[in-house]
Amino acid sequence: MCKPILDVCCGSRMFYFDKNNPDVVFMDCRKLEEKLCDGRKLEIKPDIIGDFRNIPFKDETFNMVIYDPPHLIRAGDKSWLALKYGKLSSNWKEDLTQGFNECMRVLRKHGTLVFKWNEEQISLKEILSIFPQQPVLGNKRSKTHWLVFMKM
Ligand SMILES: C[S@@+](CC[C@H](N)C(=O)[O-])C[C@H]1O[C@@H](n2cnc3c(N)ncnc32)[C@H](O)[C@@H]1O
Numbered sequence: 001m002c003k004p005i006l007d008v009c010c011g012s013r014m015f016y017f018d019k020n021n022p023d024v025v026f027m028d029c030r031k032l033e034e035k036l037c038d039g040r041k042l043e044i045k046p047d048i049i050g051d052f053r054n055i056p057f058k059d060e061t062f063n064m065v066i067y068d069p070p071h072l073i074r075a076g077d078k079s080w081l082a083l084k085y086g087k088l089s090s091n092w093k094e095d096l097t098q099g100f101n102e103c104m105r106v107l108r109k110h111g112t113l114v115f116k117w118n119e120e121q122i123s124l125k126e127i128l129s130i131f132p133q134q135p136v137l138g139n140k141r142s143k144t145h146w147l148v149f150m151k152m
Contacts, residue, residue: 007027011084033045053098054102057106060108065113067116071118096131097132113151118144
């Protein structure tokens with residue numbers, strides 16, 4: 001699969017302008033099709049099933065990696081939020097750091113990692129303190145952060 005972009009937890013592809021962008025490998029740890037009580041459908045249909053803690057690609061494969069992991073530690077297991085965004089385990093610090101390191105591993109030199117984080121339950125400061133590298137840039141003020149890292 002020789003594509004330039006990997007999304008390691010694509011979910012329902014909400015933030016894509018083209019949800020079938022042919023340049024992206026869409027990965028998630030689950031497949032899901034659920035009808036909500038208001039009639040809307042939640043569909044998670046990755047190209048490949050995989051775990052961001054152990055990404056099934058060789059070193060230095062992609063020019064860009066997108067990393068938008070679950071951001072909630074507290075949410076009912078059957079809640080709409082957990083269904084849509086997934087939920088972190090009690091081991092979340094190790095999981096997210098391992099995911100970050102795996103994203104960097106599959107990036108080519110000078111490739112870009114786009115990381116999204118919502119501070120609803122865990123602050124950005126705490127997340128950045130566990131990552132081995134600081135972002136080049138990102139928005140600092142809103143609750144949802146888009147950060148850009150580069151593989152040096
Ligand atoms: C915040 S949502 C992603 C939303 C997505 N960016 C969108 O635009 O719809 C987080 C996703 O990470 C997935 N996920 C959770 N743990 C994972 C893991 N270890 N490896 C890969 N995906 C995982 C969940 O299934 C969930 O779909």
